[in-house]
Amino acid sequence: xxxxxxxxxxxxxxxxxxxxxxxxxxxxxxxxxxxxxxxxxxxxxxxxxxxxxxxxxxxxxxxxxxxxxxxxxxxxxxxxxxxxxxxxxxxxxxxxxxxxxxxxxxxxxxxxxxxxxxxxxxxxxxxxxxxxxxxxxxxxxxxxxxxxxxxxxxxxxxxxxxxxxxxxxxxxxxxxxxxxxxxxxxxxxxxxxxxxxxxxxxxxxxxxxxxxxxxxxxxxxxxxxxxxxxxxxxxxxxxxxxxxxxxxxxxxxxxxxxxxxxxxxxxxxxxxxxxxxxxxxxxxxxxxxxxxxxxxxxxxxxxxxxxxxxxxxxxxxxxxxxxxxxxxxxxxxxxxxxxxxxxxxxxxxxxxxxxxxxxxxxxxxxxxxxxxxxxxxxxxxxxxxxxxxxxxxxxxxxxxxxxxxxxxxxxxxxxxxxxxxxxxxxxxxxxxxxxxxxxxxxxxxxxxxxxxxxxxxxxxxxxxxxxxxxxxxxxxxxxxxxxxxxxxxxxxxxxxxxxxxxxxxxxxxxxxxxxxxxxxxxxxxxxxxxxxxxxxxxxxxxxxxxxxxx
Amino acid sequence: xxxxxxxxxxxxxxxxxxxxxxxxxxxxxxxxxxxxxxxxxxxxxxxxxxxxxxxxxxxxxxxxxxxxxxxxxxxxxxxxxxxxxxxxxxxxxxxxxxxxxxxxxxxxxxxxxxxxxxxxxxxxxxxxxxxxxxxxxxxxxxxxxxxxxxxxxxxxxxxxxxxxxxxxxxxxxxxxxx
Numbered sequence: 001x002x003x004x005x006x007x008x009x010x011x012x013x014x015x016x017x018x019x020x021x022x023x024x025x026x027x028x029x030x031x032x033x034x035x036x037x038x039x040x041x042x043x044x045x046x047x048x049x050x051x052x053x054x055x056x057x058x059x060x061x062x063x064x065x066x067x068x069x070x071x072x073x074x075x076x077x078x079x080x081x082x083x084x085x086x087x088x089x090x091x092x093x094x095x096x097x098x099x100x101x102x103x104x105x106x107x108x109x110x111x112x113x114x115x116x117x118x119x120x121x122x123x124x125x126x127x128x129x130x131x132x133x134x135x136x137x138x139x140x141x142x143x144x145x146x147x148x149x150x151x152x153x154x155x156x157x158x159x160x161x162x163x164x165x166x167x168x169x170x171x172x173x174x175x176x177x178x179x180x181x182x183x184x185x186x187x188x189x190x191x192x193x194x195x196x197x198x199x200x201x202x203x204x205x206x207x208x209x210x211x212x213x214x215x216x217x218x219x220x221x222x223x224x225x226x227x228x229x230x231x232x233x234x235x236x237x238x239x240x241x242x243x244x245x246x247x248x249x250x251x252x253x254x255x256x257x258x259x260x261x262x263x264x265x266x267x268x269x270x271x272x273x274x275x276x277x278x279x280x281x282x283x284x285x286x287x288x289x290x291x292x293x294x295x296x297x298x299x300x301x302x303x304x305x306x307x308x309x310x311x312x313x314x315x316x317x318x319x320x321x322x323x324x325x326x327x328x329x330x331x332x333x334x335x336x337x338x339x340x341x342x343x344x345x346x347x348x349x350x351x352x353x354x355x356x357x358x359x360x361x362x363x364x365x366x367x368x369x370x371x372x373x374x375x376x377x378x379x380x381x382x383x384x385x386x387x388x389x390x391x392x393x394x395x396x397x398x399x400x401x402x403x404x405x406x407x408x409x410x411x412x413x414x415x416x417x418x419x420x421x422x423x424x425x426x427x428x429x430x431x432x433x434x435x436x437x438x439x440x441x442x443x444x445x446x447x448x449x450x451x452x453x454x455x456x457x458x459x460x461x462x463x464x465x466x467x468x469x470x471x472x473x474x475x476x477x478x479x480x481x482x483x484x485x486x487x488x489x490x491x492x493x494x495x496x497x498x499x500x501x502x503x504x505x506x507x508x509x510x511x512x513x514x515x516x517x518x519x520x521x522x523x524x525x526x527x528x529x530x531x532x533x534x535x536x537x538x539x540x541x542x543x544x545x546x547x548x549x550x
Numbered sequence: 551x552x553x554x555x556x557x558x559x560x561x562x563x564x565x566x567x568x569x570x571x572x573x574x575x576x577x578x579x580x581x582x583x584x585x586x587x588x589x590x591x592x593x594x595x596x597x598x599x600x601x602x603x604x605x606x607x608x609x610x611x612x613x614x615x616x617x618x619x620x621x622x623x624x625x626x627x628x629x630x631x632x633x634x635x636x637x638x639x640x641x642x643x644x645x646x647x648x649x650x651x652x653x654x655x656x657x658x659x660x661x662x663x664x665x666x667x668x669x670x671x672x673x674x675x676x677x678x679x680x681x682x683x684x685x686x687x688x689x690x691x692x693x694x695x696x697x698x699x700x701x702x703x704x705x706x707x708x709x710x711x712x713x714x715x716x717x718x719x720x721x722x723x724x725x726x727x728x
Contacts, residue, residue, distance in 0.1 A: 236675035240682040243648070243675070260682040262675045293679070330653070338653035339660075360618050364657030413624030413709055 047114065048121030056115040063111055067102035070094060074103065116211070123207055130200050137180045138194035141501040145516030148501075150530040154513040159541050164504040164511050165189040167540040171533060177500065190503035196520070202491025209485035216481060220474030223257070225249035227469045231265040232326040232343040233462040238262045239316070239469065257471075259314035264291040266302075268323060268463040272393055281352065281391050288320050288465050305467070319468040324348045324355055325375055326464040327399055330457045331361050331449075339364025339454070345464045346375045347419060352389040353377050358421045359401070362410050365453050370404040370421045371439075372431075399458050401439040402431030403449060496523045500530065502537075513537065576715065578704040581726060587700035590680040592646075592669035595655040600644060600669055602700060609723045610642045610696040611716075614678075615668070616649035617658040621709035622691045626662040628713040629693075632720065633666050639724055644669060646677045648690060697723050 034042060046052055071079025080100050084091045091100075098105035145151055156164060165181065169191055172179050177193035184190055227244035229237045237243050239258050267289040273279040288305040292313055305311045310319045324346055331340040339361065346357030359371040378391035379398035387400065406426030409416060416422065429450040431438030439447040441458035448455055497520040505512045517530040591601040602610065613629055615622035633643040645668030647655045655668050671677045681694070693710060697703040704719045 234673055236673055238675040238678035238682055240678055243678055258682070260679060262679045264673075264675075339657035341651045341653040362617055362623070362658070363654070363661035408618075410618060410620045411623050413621050416618075416620055418618060 044121060047118050053118045053122060056111060056118055060111050060115060063108050066099050070099045072102060073100050119211055127204055130204060134197050138178055138192040138499060141182050141190040141192050141503060145501055145503060145514050148516035148518050150517030150527045152515045152530055152534050154534055154538055156511045156513060156538060156541050157509060159511050161187060161189050161504045161506050161511060164513055164541060165191060168502045168537045171537050171540060188503060188505050190501060192501050194499045196495050196497030198491050199495040199497045202488045202495060205488030206485050206492055209481045209488055212481040213478060213485065216474050216477040220477065222250035222252035224472045225253045228466060230345050230464055230466045232345065232464040233265055233268055236262050236264040259316060261314050262293045263318065265465055266291055268465045286320060286323060316469055316471040320465060321468050322466045324353060324464055325377065325461050327375060327461045328459040329359055330459055331454060333365055333454045334452060343462055353392040354389040358419055360408050362408050367405045367453065368408045369449065369453060370408050370426055371401045372421055373399055373401045375399050394461060397443060397461055399441045401456065403429050403439060405429055496525065497521065498523065498526060498529065575707045579702060584701040584703060588680055588702065590677045592671060592674065592677055594667040595647065595652045595670055596667045605642045606700055607698050608640050608642050609698060609720060610644065611720060612644055612646060612694045612696065614646045614648055614690050614692045616647055616690060617654050619690050625691060625710045626664060628710055630662060630664050632716055636720055641720060646671050648672060648678065695719050695723050697726060
């Protein structure tokens with residue numbers, strides 16, 4: 001980290017001056033007057049110091065807290081609306097402080113931008129420093145190796161200084177040290193060696209990867225979109241916002257960024273386990289046969305989508321989510337004219353696909369009709385008379401309908417979910433409390449609507465599948481940066497940076513080999529490393545002969 | 551799974567540009583900045599087919615809708631009355647039903663007295679695809695006015711705010727020299 005040099009600020013060695021010395025500056029400590037560039041430099045130093053970075057990180061965590069206390073427009077728009085309705089005055093104050101949009105607020109952005117700046121300002125000098133360190137030779141051998149944290153002297157006879165140094169150098173190199181040979185004169189030779197540059201490299205890679213990840217998420221997130229769509233067999237989805245049932249997108253997504261393609265669900269096949277009594281009726285596979293069509297004329301192709309096996313189309317991934325039945329229901333008026341004929345997706349309620357659906361017939365009959373239906377793919381009856389589905393495939397399909405007449409609530413212009421029936425302005429005329437039993441239909445059968453309104457027919461029962469269409473350009477960069485961060489972290493934790501010096505001196509007939517070791521940072525394995533190195537060097541110099549070669 | 555016609559657009563809203571909150575966001579494109587001609591065709595709810603190439607030289611109003619969509623129901627009478635008003639000027643009105651089968655679409659037309667036909671786009675989606683590259687309609691209902699060359703001249707996303715708004719948009723395009 002960068003540290004200011006405070007030497008100039010210390011008022012030292014005053015008493016050595018003559019008594020009659022006239023001090024020019026009477027004050028004990030005097031900081032130099034800073035010009036604009038000086039102040040800028042000072043501010044930059046403050047910003048890029050480790051202390052500030054940690055403080056900003058803490059501040060970022062604190063600033064995120066209101067986001068979980070106050071409803072956010074991005075996550076919970078309804079909550080915000082309710083807050084305003086409940087307490088308008090407070091809400092307006094909170095809104096002025098951007099507390100409903102914490103994560104995009106000015107002050108939150110300021111903190112993380114400063115943090116980024118601080119990180120960059122800290123990393124750049126460190127990288128420059130590290131590059132110099134990598135290129136430069138290990139520092140020369142200190143005079144007194146005995147002062148180093150790891151120290152050891154071996155006495156070897158029957159060798160020369162040159163040979164001892166040569167063997168030691170070989171040993172160091174085989175342990176992947178960078179070695180420099182130093183001739184200290186008077187017949188003394190020494191080695192200066194250093195290893196573990198990867199530790200700092202790993203540390204830098206880790207920090208850079210973290211920054212890369214943040215940038216990826218921050219910028220890439222704006223290009224993401226995800227949408228859902230339910231398709232009945234035979235229906236087509238077109239990749240435009242109009243066609244999605246629900247849609248959620250980043251801020252940089254425009255209509256043009258939705259790649260134009262269409263996807264037709266040709267067939268949806270479900271296989272069931274039939275040969276294992278314990279798993280009878282469990283689905284063993286879901287396969288959606290689809291046709292993809294780009295805008296070009298010759299770009300039609302067929303494909304299959306399965307669970308956990310999405311389809312890539314024009315930069316988007318299409319995932320298969322759920323499925324169910326979408327009975328084709330036809331309603332006729334008393335004269336036999338068809339006024340409604342549609343496949344209606346019924347949402348599964350249990351594993352045997354007992355499904356619930358809503359049919360709205362707004363036009364063509366004398367009154368608007370709404371129906372809440374239960375669909376049983378294989379209808380069974382409990383001893384109390386209630387219906388349930390006993391098997392998810394179509395063995396004995398039955399559709400029951402509770403019928404309501406009145407106002408569907410569609411004509412006021414307010415959006416309504418197609419999966420819900422607002423019965424507040426309607427009367428139940430069949431099923432439930434109405435006293436008339438619910439309509440019951442099997443494929444091909446027809447039932448009369450109460451009050452001579454018309455008839456309902458269950459024609460066929462195609463399946464529907466629901467798809468997730470997601471476009472996420474951040475996936476690969478996010479993976480790459482997280483792998484880089486992990487690798488960098490591993491290197492910075494497990495690589496130890498050590499300096500070792502070895503000095504060989506001729507003393508009488510013996511060679512004194514003196515070892516000194518110094519670790520950069522905390523390194524409990526320094527002494528063992530030096531000792532094992534010394535042992536290996538000694539072995540090289542005096543090959544003991546425990547065993548004669550055979 | 552909330553489905554259907556958004557009267558308020560979702561989170562896309564604050565991206566600026568053409569992006570849109572609420573009903574009736576109007577975009578008018580000056581003549582010189584219009585994109586390529588849009589061609590589309592499809593089966594009609596009344597039987598038979600329609601092809602946009604037959605309407606070159608006429609101003610065309612395209613309305614994306616479906617029967618159970620409340621804003622579509624709310625604006626239907628205005629569309630029909632504008633259709634009647636501009637019939638003498640040769641303005642073509644065409645609906646594009648994005649969710650219903652023929653019978654449902656016809657019953658809707660019956661309820662609101664709609665006399666112009668609709669292309670059924672539920673199964674093929676071709677009309678939506680044709681509009682997807684240019685100015686994509688982002689919500690149902692969406693109303694688009696095509697000029698005499700078949701290029702997008704203006705659009706209203708969401709329910710038509712007022713009958714007079716669409717009336718003005720159509721008149722502007724009619725007023726352009728052919």
